[in-house]
Amino acid sequence: MKRVGILTLGALLLLGLVACSTSKGSLLEEAAERDEKDSEIKMPREEEDYTPDRDFSEPEKPAKKEKRIGLILSPTPNDDRDHYYLGEITGFLQVMTVPPEAEINFGSSWLPAGKRHEIDVGSHIFRIRAFGYDEKSVAVNIKSGRTTELSVVLNEADFSLSNLEASQSVFNPRNPGPLGSVRIRFRISGPGSGSAVIVDSQNQFKLYRRFDAFTTWEQGFDWEGRDQEGVPLPDGAYTVRIHAEGARSGELESAELKLKIDSSMVPRFRSLWSGSAGLLYAPSPEILPGGKIQVSSAFLAHASGAGDSYKGRVPVNFALRAGVNRRNLFELDTSIGGIIGVSTETLYIPWFVTAAVKSSLLRFPGDLSLATSAQIKLTYQDVHTDTLANSSGLSLGLPTALHWGSLSFLFSPELILSPYRVSYDPEETLERGLYGWFYCRTGLLLDLPPFSLGASLTLRTLPFNEGFGLDLPFQTALEAHWLVLKPNRRRPAGSPGTRIFLSLYVAGEFEAADSYYLLGGAGWGVLN
Numbered sequence: 206m207k208r209v210g211i212l213t214l215g216a217l218l219l220l221g222l223v224a225c226s227t228s229k230g231s232l233l234e235e236a237a238e239r240d241e242k243d244s245e246i247k248m249p250r251e252e253e254d255y256t257p258d259r260d261f262s263e264p265e266k267p268a269k270k271e272k273r274i275g276l277i278l279s280p281t282p283n284d285d286r287d288h289y290y291l292g293e294i295t296g297f298l299q300v301m302t303v304p305p306e307a308e309i310n311f312g313s314s315w316l317p318a319g320k321r322h323e324i325d326v327g328s329h330i331f332r333i334r335a336f337g338y339d340e341k342s343v344a345v346n347i348k349s350g351r352t353t354e355l356s357v358v359l360n361e362a363d364f365s366l367s368n369l370e371a372s373q374s375v376f377n378p379r380n381p382g383p384l385g386s387v388r389i390r391f392r393i394s395g396p397g398s399g400s401a402v403i404v405d406s407q408n409q410f411k412l413y414r415r416f417d418a419f420t421t422w423e424q425g426f427d428w429e430g431r432d433q434e435g436v437p438l439p440d441g442a443y444t445v446r447i448h449a450e451g452a453r454s455g456e457l458e459s460a461e462l463k464l465k466i467d468s469s470m471v472p473r474f475r476s477l478w479s480g481s482a483g484l485l486y487a488p489s490p491e492i493l494p495g496g497k498i499q500v501s502s503a504f505l506a507h508a509s510g511a512g513d514s515y516k517g518r519v520p521v522n523f524a525l526r527a528g529v530n531r532r533n534l535f536e537l538d539t540s541i542g543g544i545i546g547v548s549t550e551t552l553y554i555p556w557f558v559t560a561a562v563k564s565s566l567l568r569f570p571g572d573l574s575l576a577t578s579a580q581i582k583l584t585y586q587d588v589h590t591d592t593l594a595n596s597s598g599l600s601l602g603l604p605t606a607l608h609w610g611s612l613s614f615l616f617s618p619e620l621i622l623s624p625y626r627v628s629y630d631p632e633e634t635l636e637r638g639l640y641g642w643f644y645c646r647t648g649l650l651l652d653l654p655p656f657s658l659g660a661s662l663t664l665r666t667l668p669f670n671e672g673f674g675l676d677l678p679f680q681t682a683l684e685a686h687w688l689v690l691k692p693n694r695r696r697p698a699g700s701p702g703t704r705i706f707l708s709l710y711v712a713g714e715f716e717a718a719d720s721y722y723l724l725g726g727a728g729w730g731v732l733n
Contacts, residue, residue: 232629232722240546240555244554244588298321299355301355302318311331325347328344363394364394364395364454365394366391366459369462370389371464387427388425390423392422392423397450397451398418398419399416400447401413403443404446419452430466445462479594480582480595485659486663487647487661488602489613489650490578492565493526499732500523501523501524501708502522506725507519507722522593539558540557542557556586563580572609575605578605580604589627600620600644612650613650615647620642623639642666642668645666665679686706686707707728708727711724
């Protein structure tokens with residue numbers, strides 16, 4: 206599987222490099238000229254000659270303004286003459302503590318006690334703490350240029366165990382992604398030792414972990430859903446029990462935490478090129494688990510011609526995907542970007558922004574499973590071309606997937622209402638109105654962790670008021686994503702990798718056999 210993924214990535218990279226100079230016919234020129242005409246941001250590539258109407262050889266320099274924030278001007282003490290010094294308004298604090306290894310907090314920093322620290326003048330509340338002791342707060346007034354000295358004695362704290370929690374309550378050890386492991390954390394008030402025991406729903410022992418002597422408050426360990434022998438555990442409920450003993454008094458503390466292993470929890474890194482997570486031109490119905498976030502970017506490019514006929518287009522996309530419901534029912538997808546156009550004379554930057562909400566509708570599990578979601582999407586872009594198959598307007602879609610093992614067939618009918626008509630004709634005069642049409646989005650997706658491979662296609666119908674038929678060009682793409690694995694580690698199959706993904710893309714718009722162009726590019730992202 207891994208070798209297949211690597212070969213596919215290499216082929217996509219090679220094809221992407223070729224795509225940057227592959228086009229035929231006039232489609233690219235039409236799209237570029239239409240974008241340039243529509244774009245509100247245009248800049249000349251070459252400066253024009255001009256004759257200034259007045260002399261700029263010695264421009265008058267504006268007077269500098271005096272900055273006084275955080276500074277003080279004051280007379281030199283014990284001197285009748287008007288001498289002044291410029292300095293920060295600060296004083297000093299020195300705190301002697303018992304025990305001497307205590308820390309002092311002000312702002313966002315913890316500093317060692319017993320040393321002299323420079324502090325802004327004024328009234329402050331300082332927190333003083335040491336491991337194994339109760340924290341104290343003291344109010345101090347710092348005076349300019351003076352050292353304030355304090356002595357603080359901390360009382361020994363009762364031994365306690367608190368704040369037992371996990372980074373996620375449900376995870377999947379078979380997923381080589383961010384849900385493949387869980388971080389278990391707890392807090393200890395003082396010196397001692399302890400252990401962790403994990404049992405299944407039948408109270409059968411699965412894992413034992415002994416902790417070194419506690420020397421600080423925050424404790425924790427990672428669990429990848431494996432038993433004492435390193436074997437992945439089956440789906441089900443598990444209990445983590447933490448036992449701790451204080452070193453001074455022998456006090457015993459215990460706490461429990463419930464976790465669940467669920468192999469159906471398989472969040473995948475997806476493209477958001479057309480405003481919704483899935484493939485470049487076909488959304489998928491899957492919903493990102495609540496609290497999980499994906500950020501990603503994609504950069505594609507095409508350049509052709511030379512001299513006066515040079516044309517280039519560089520679509521750029523930055524996206525955010527978030528699970529917004531603990532029951533894994535809703536997902537929010539947002540993206541922003543532009544289609545940077547370059548010619549021998551101008552640089553133009555049409556931009557776009559999209560927000561979509563996806564909600565799970567139906568799930569039919571099994572070896573051959575079916576899933577459907579409902580999606581509402583709002584998009585604005587300031588051009589009339591449709592390179593991203595994501596025109597301005599409000600759209601309603603039904604992303605659907607038929608899953609057979611690692612292979613998924615995606616299909617999504619999408620209705621859009623738009624104030625603009627799609628056009629690639631730079632000479633056409635377009636007026637605002639109410640237009641409606643359908644997108645038909647399809648794709649094939651192959652998940653071979655740590656790789657995902659996909660191909661997608663979008664067809665657009667004519668506006669409803671123009672009759673039934675296809676409105677060319679159509680868009681299609683190939684893509685591959687790779688989860689970067691942790692380096693220098695002997696990893697058992699299925700164990701988690703990093704949360705970083707690298708992507709390769711080849712996309713194109715096709716109007717006819719003699720009128721098309723391709724784009725090639727790459728991207729990266731993080732699935733947290």
